Amino acid sequence: MFTKLLAKASELAHRGRKPAAAPVTPDISRVIKPAAQPVASQSHLAPDTDVADFEATVAQAPEFSVEDAPEIETAADTAILAEKAEEAVDAMNDSFDAWMRDDMAKLRAAWAEASADASNAEAFRELYTCAHNIRGAAASYGYPAVSRLCGSLCTLLGNTRPGEDSALINMHVEACRAAVAAGPQGEGSQSVADQLCDALETRVAVKVAATG
Template sequence: MRPWSSGIFGSAPLSNSAQVIRPPNTLRMKVGGAFGGIDANAIAKAEEALKAMSAQFGQWLQDEIVKLDKAQSDIRAQGYNAQTAEALYFRAHDLKGLGTTYQYPLVTRLAGSLCKMMDDPAKRMAAPMVLIDAHIDAIKAVVRDQIQTDDHPTGKVLAETLEAKVAQHYA
């Protein structure tokens, strides 16, 4: 005899049938239907807007380089401390995200290598200044010389060498 049919929950026997209740999926209605319902016209408009802004990418990238240069100058003037290191990390992180958008995937790669040394605030303070400076100088050089990708022999060597030095530092 099943314990729940023995009268513990009342004297009436329980039914052996079950009913599954499925609540309506209101989330799908809130986000605009099933996945794959992306509006191709919206994507085309976004691509057009990005193309129209691309003439400004060079100036915007230069603005980011100025910020990176200031972070490096602040380190030289104030020393490498938690505050100046964090400011440099934010500049590198911004360049990591913006490089490819601004048609400089090599900047994204170099800034990514710099971020790898600085992502963790505890490890950030142990990053060798000479290696930090090498990354900054490389980023400034590839923008100055308009080396956009690592298909360029100099860009490839810069990226591979810096990434190898970062790997050695953490080995």
């Protein structure tokens, strides 16, 4: 079952990545100049106010004109801002993908070193550290399945001595590789990834139960 699921995940990866980035619509607030306060009538003036001076001051006050009102952004301006926001989101997604691939390369390198020398406890600790780091960051990068897989791998490594369960560890690493290669795609890809996670988590649970 696991082999079929892993093959399906790899097949989805080869079909090309289809990241789904939701368009971001900026909140454009309309800016309206506050209404001018009404001029006090002579009946509201203090008794000692000189009416002539008051009227002269009012006469010198600048008149409000529609031309003085701030320019309200048009629909075209809003479209430009929305396009720029979408470009920024796409650029951020590209960065997430690059970071995820870099983390995945470190995980595979750590596993290659650990599997080459089963007695190298330090190599297995490095493998655990890589899996732990990916588990914490992958969901934020848009790879929830990879986060689950690395969480399962951490559980496995925490209950395994160096040199044990190599096949099951390798299954986790290869499943992570396939999930990263497929990228954050649609429901079909996520469904296969979920089935991979379920299968591996079940195997790890059996292993932990047997160890305990």
